Amino acid sequence: MFKRFFALLTVTFLCFQAQAADYNIKGSPQYQAPTLRGSIGLRYWYSQNNSELDTGDLNWNTVDGVSSHTAEIVGELEVLTTSTFVRGYVGLGRNFGGEGDFYTNPSGDLEESALGYVVVDGGWRFASFANEMVRLKGFVGYHYLNDSIDAEDGRTVIEQTRQWHAIRVGLTAEGDISERVSWSFDVAAVPWSHTRVETWESQWTHGVETDLMLNLDLTRNWQVGVGGRYWWLQSNFDRRWVSDGSKAVFEQNYQRYGLVLESRYLF
Template structure:
């Protein structure tokens, strides 16, 4: 019996010694014994956009409305998600802010007061990386996206108040260049053309809208995951409205040019 006990103990110890490394390997390694890591990378952050805008809706004979030096303060939530193995990415940002001052002309009248109005927008882009240079220190990406923009106008002249709701739904088609400067500094530049957009001003609907948009950012790594950035943004959207003179039925084409530009400050967490 004593010999049987010691024989069984030896077999159990030997089995445990063989099995333990195998269990540990399965917990941390792939089927070929190579450590596996996720191919997904992303970030989430906050931005502040200090911007100014100007716009006009007119033609050679009629001036409907124009704004100038409209100052705005906007907060954004921004996020990105990319698959580094496939080279694909998805990103987006949502902004909500306030137009706080500026000047407005309406049908030739210099309005006494430009009221505060809401500025809001959503931008969603998806794309792929198609080239990289300098040992992946510089990367080029293409993207296709969608933008919604709402920037209303409200102004008064004496006892008369004028309001305009202005909304855009735009397609974005562009390219991103990004890279690294050393180990702690990164940069990115986005340039997007707007080949088509739907623009509505009150009951007027645009026949065609096109434009150009650009962003540039410089980021510094405070820690391995936490980053601070500074940059700039510019939006230009041009719309055409075909109308008819109510007295002569003559075709009248109005153009709207909308410009917005300003400084971006960003803080984000990468994961």
């Protein structure tokens, strides 16, 4: 009897140990640090546009003092394990006011016209300082810009479409001023772009694009910001005069700059 009792006790103990081990393995909470973080939000950009297209001696096209109101959708996703990120924004808006001269003839006030653009960047964080209070990122990206001009001088209607397909190579610096206040600065060089003004095409384009933002965390997941943006794109168009066939180089200088307001949801 004693031997049977001892054997039963031994089997019961071993079964209890096995069950306890299984419980500890399956029941213990497993914690894993998040590998992704990102944001999605809305922006408003109030900007001014000035542009010139000339040979130095002949003014072919001048636009000055155009005001634009643009709404944007912006998003960013970062992989923390690899310090890589992808981000972008899409903007649609309207141009208002301004004056223009076309083909040496003053056109007077410009009509309303469309403005649209897409910017997509991808890159990596390669350095941080001051206990990660300041961070540096490099990126390569693509910028599509479509900016139309409509003008009427009472006799002639001028509709001109301008498009850019540009490559961006740049640097981002960002940092924390306090627990709730942060800043970011982007500067991108444009080493190449395919540019089109109506039927004219250019493969020779360079420029600079910058963004500066100051952000405030209202809650853990809600952030608002204010800042500025500047775009400068310069293109050359090789043409020939019909009269004698001689070469003429038209240079286009395009500038757009203004105030940016932002609201983001962080996740």
